[in-house]
Amino acid sequence: MRGRFRPGVFWGSGVMRVSVAVLAIAFVVVALLPRQSQFLFHALGEPLADLVAIPVKGMATLDRTLREWWMQYIALQGLSQQNRQLRETVQQLNGEVNRLREQAYMAERLALLLEFQEDKSVRTVAARVIGRSVSNWYQGVILNKGEDDGIREQMGVITPAGVAGRIVRTSGSTSTALLTTDPNLVIAGIIQRTRDEGMVQGMSQGLVRMKYLPPLSSVKTGDAVVTSGLTGGFPRGVLIGEVDRVEESEDGLFRTAQIVPAVQSRHLDEVLVVVAPRSPETMLSPDHALIAPGPQNPTP
Amino acid sequence: MKISAYTLLTLFLFSFQATVLSSFNPFGIQPDFCLVIACLIGFRTGPVHGLIVGFGLGFLQDLFSAGPFGLHTLTKAGAGFLAGIFARNLSNREAHTALVPVMACSGLSAMVFLLWSRMGMGLGEMLYGFSYILLPQAVLDGLVAIMANWVFGRWLVEAPSP
Numbered sequence: 409m410r411g412r413f414r415p416g417v418f419w420g421s422g423v424m425r426v427s428v429a430v431l432a433i434a435f436v437v438v439a440l441l442p443r444q445s446q447f448l449f450h451a452l453g454e455p456l457a458d459l460v461a462i463p464v465k466g467m468a469t470l471d472r473t474l475r476e477w478w479m480q481y482i483a484l485q486g487l488s489q490q491n492r493q494l495r496e497t498v499q500q501l502n503g504e505v506n507r508l509r510e511q512a513y514m515a516e517r518l519a520l521l522l523e524f525q526e527d528k529s530v531r532t533v534a535a536r537v538i539g540r541s542v543s544n545w546y547q548g549v550i551l552n553k554g555e556d557d558g559i560r561e562q563m564g565v566i567t568p569a570g571v572a573g574r575i576v577r578t579s580g581s582t583s584t585a586l587l588t589t590d591p592n593l594v595i596a597g598i599i600q601r602t603r604d605e606g607m608v609q610g611m612s613q614g615l616v617r618m619k620y621l622p623p624l625s626s627v628k629t630g631d632a633v634v635t636s637g638l639t640g641g642f643p644r645g646v647l648i649g650e651v652d653r654v655e656e657s658e659d660g661l662f663r664t665a666q667i668v669p670a671v672q673s674r675h676l677d678e679v680l681v682v683v684a685p686r687s688p689e690t691m692l693s694p695d696h697a698l699i700a701p702g703p704q705n706p707t708p
Numbered sequence: 709m710k711i712s713a714y715t716l717l718t719l720f721l722f723s724f725q726a727t728v729l730s731s732f733n734p735f736g737i738q739p740d741f742c743l744v745i746a747c748l749i750g751f752r753t754g755p756v757h758g759l760i761v762g763f764g765l766g767f768l769q770d771l772f773s774a775g776p777f778g779l780h781t782l783t784k785a786g787a788g789f790l791a792g793i794f795a796r797n798l799s800n801r802e803a804h805t806a807l808v809p810v811m812a813c814s815g816l817s818a819m820v821f822l823l824w825s826r827m828g829m830g831l832g833e834m835l836y837g838f839s840y841i842l843l844p845q846a847v848l849d850g851l852v853a854i855m856a857n858w859v860f861g862r863w864l865v866e867a868p869s870p
């Protein structure tokens with residue numbers, strides 16, 4: 409290494425100077441005019457997003473196919489010790505079983521989604537997760553449905569197990585959802601047993617906490633936390649998680665509950681986007697819960 | 709020719725990272741392959757190329773990011789550019805020489821995200837983000853960069869003489 413910075417080389421080129429100036433100005437604009445810059449970026453990027461979605465969807469399909477093929481391949485490797493005839497038979501059967509099992513899992517998931525869609529009065533759009541956030545700072549998933557299917561920003565994302573997140577970006581054919589475990593997502597929640605209200609917010613550790621609970625609240629470990637329906641995007645009563653620990657807030661004015669989220673974001677395959685959380689005929693009584701605390705997300 | 713190659717590279721790389729590589733997260737941290745490639749392009753072919761590729765990759769990431777629009781674009785472009793500037797002061801570009809610039813660029817980029825996404829959430833969240841996301845990611849990106857730089861040097865991009 410020469411160990412000496414050479415300003416002549418750095419500033420000598422006009423392209424360099426322009427590059428540095430443009431970058432610096434862009435940083436300042438994004439920092440000082442966040443709303444306007446977001447609008448500008450969105451306007452520029454939206455037409456491109458549909459084009460980019462094509463290779464993303466193709467790659468997601470290829471990935472899914474290869475994973476299924478690989479799982480079948482691994483399953484068949486264990487049978488190599490048996491005799492040739494039996495092995496061939498077992499290989500065929502195993503392959504068949506694996507294929508059917510995959511289909512059964514998928515059918516089970518889709519049936520749950522369908523049943524959920526039919527039973528509940530909210531209007532939803534089923535979508536598949538085709539990609540995940542490429543950043544460690546924002547926990548998000550890319551869905552294969554977008555504005556063309558009626559999905560808009562701020563709509564809630566749920567599964568039969570509970571709340572999964574909220575839509576934060578849309579294009580014609582795709583959308584991006586921020587997950588409940590992200591610290592930047594806040595949902596109005598309610599303790600199902602005590603009816604205490606609070607704000608549910610993600611934590612960097614992959615957990616969720618409920619803030620601003622009354623100091624005299626009798627919330628305890630194991631209590632179910634559901635959406636209050638007060639903020640847009642979610643119907644009342646969708647399960648968010650289960651209270652794991654309760655502690656006093658730092659200022660002593662409120663209590664804070666640590667929650668284990670009902671939906672494990674790593675296992676998200678299919679989700680429902682709530683396009684109409686409260687239809688007029690289903691305005692619910694405060695105690696009515698759309699989803700009772702149930703089994704964990706059944707996706708593998 | 710170069711523009712087509714860079715366009716194809718950015719499209720492929722982004723799609724690959726968002727889908728196939730999304731489950732590759734050792735210790736719960738996902739290496740940012742787009743940042744590594746932007747840095748390495750800058751490192752091996754010059755700051756302006758790094759800036760352009762970084763801008764393209766960042767813009768694609770922003771299109772599907774759950775965070776605010778523009779952060780990936782600007783940080784990746786800046787990282788590619790800075791890595792190119794750093795490389796001008798090196799007498800060679802062997803695989804291991806990519807470690808420090810990529811770690812530094814990754815750290816700087818992550819610092820922007822840390823301040824943007826965790827500001828106002830309390831010191832605990834900031835410290836957690838710094839210790840458990842920023843630092844491990846910088847190290848991981850640096851290690852990935854060494855491997856990628858080795859591949860680049862051997863098969864793909866011929867480094868210009870410094």
